[in-house]
Amino acid sequence: MSIEIRNINKQFGSFTALKDINLKISTGELVALLGPSGSGKTTLLRIIAGLEVANQGCILFNGEDATSRNVQQRHVGFVFQHYALFRHMTVSENIAFGLKVRPRHTRPSAKEIQAKVQQLLDLIKLEGLANRYPTQLSGGQRQRVALARALAVEPQVLLLDEPFGALDAKVRKELRRWLRRLHDELHVTSVFVTHDQEEALDVADRIVILNDGQIEQMGTPEEVYEHPKSSFVYDFLGNVNLFHGRIHQGRVSIGSIELDVPEYADAVDKQAVSYVRPYNIEIEREAQGQEFIPARILFIRSVGPIVHLELKREDTGDLVEAELSKERYQALQLKAGENVFVKPKDLKIFIHEDYCI
């Protein structure tokens, strides 16, 4: 089932949670709503589910207006952030609930319900725990039960609110891969909310980045990561270094570095901020040209294949984060406290009219 969100606006009192949200999700897609806390992503998910009512705009399921349908009529599956399992019911009772509460004429027989529960228990690999209560399960197991419970009613849309937020790092990684495989099997249109960019980049077909109740950018993980439209997106999708400079008629100067930026050809003496990912910081012992900036190594963390360095620019005193491969690090024989030269590569430049830090 496809979902279309048109001009959704939502206010809580004087606080605007969502502003003019327009979004199309096609059938079978797995979409991540990514944003910092307070960006409105959960509100949007709850509006799609019918748990929250928008002040303006409409929601279309398969091209049909579903705005006025109530929660029960929307037939969506929803997985809550803290699972919301029914604490007085066993795992199998939890999974069967959605089928058992159907009106008599659409309710499957007890046998069919039993078979469905069994099938879902197989799917979530918790066959042996059917008679446990939620409090007797680990976080990851509860999460899977919550998912099975949502899938039991065979929804055409699956909505997940921070599905892995409350789990520890290892379980989280396992579960999200499992969710991805499950999605590839079932092909249910799925939307999940997360504040974890890694999770979104890892799992989703498409990422919608929200900030302050507005969509900043949407696209495939590659698109948003490689071609961020705004400084917010660039910043949010990974560690970055900031270099302040000025831009004038298509040429940006950042300290001693000068670069061509044809996309800002008509900018006249504007403040510019350039972003560089830590792995795009080149480190040399000697300056090999104008573009090298003197810096001092403050701190080195060399655990694992990537070596993380923290440096302080000698000219401005700003901190710079860099990442080197182990080989490069060993070849340079760097030590904390040493003076080196850094060169930012692959800068992303954004003009900030009213930039202030």
Add this chain to the structure above:
Amino acid sequence: MSDHIALRPGAAPVTNTVATTEPPLIRWLLIGIALGFLGLMLIVPLIAVFTKALEAGMALYLRAILDPAALAAVRLTLLTVAVAIPLNTIFGLAAAWAIAKFEFKGKNLLITLIDLPFAVSPVIAGLIFVSLFGVKGLLGPWLAAQGLKIIFAPPGIILATVFVTFPFVARELIPLMHSLGTVEEEAALILGASGWKTFWHITLPNIKWGLLYGVILTSARAAGEFGAVSVVSGHIRGLTNTLPLHVEILYNEYQFVAAFAVASLLTLMAVITLVAKSIVEWKVQQQLEEAQKK
């Protein structure tokens, strides 16, 4: 029986580590004072009631209890309890639901008003009803014209009792429902359950122990209420006397054995309620802890 204000279950558990505990002497002194006071003020009187009641032998005891006026008092008391419980259960559920799960204007006022019966003396509660429904009350003449009698009749007694006992269920449920939140209900609705099914299958099982606790407190208070009922009753023997009023009348007539016999009935009811209360309290405590763990 004095005010049965619920001690909040959910207080922090006592941790007994050597570093933070008092020296043995002080500990035993405190425990001794508490137990001594309890014995003197509660246990001894309790025993006294029963010994006094049985002092003149079983035959007299039974005669006092099986006296038609006493039986009428038992019936009226049970009727009062039977009406007060469902009314206050429904009211308590509605109020607790509204307060714990919705945001609306006047919520604080509602919370304050629920406590009103605790704050005013029961005698005043009785007087309120007399001033409303009495012969010279606001609605008195109209009621008299319809041939309806509320004051000095069972309806007045029931009204006064309902008024005095209405905070118990609500007070018990509000914190419980607060800690449970609405997320399980939301999950049930999304799975297609109707509002009624959600209440029946999700909300009610989650609050049943708290609800039962509130009901027990309500019934204990409803059976034992004296002040408010005394004002509206008129003390018509065999007609408008509840058990506590009957005890008072017997006592004032110097029928001490009979007074204590009937009092022992009330006491027995109280003891049974107390045991039931402790069991339920323990259950509620468990549930609150579980809710907080989540």
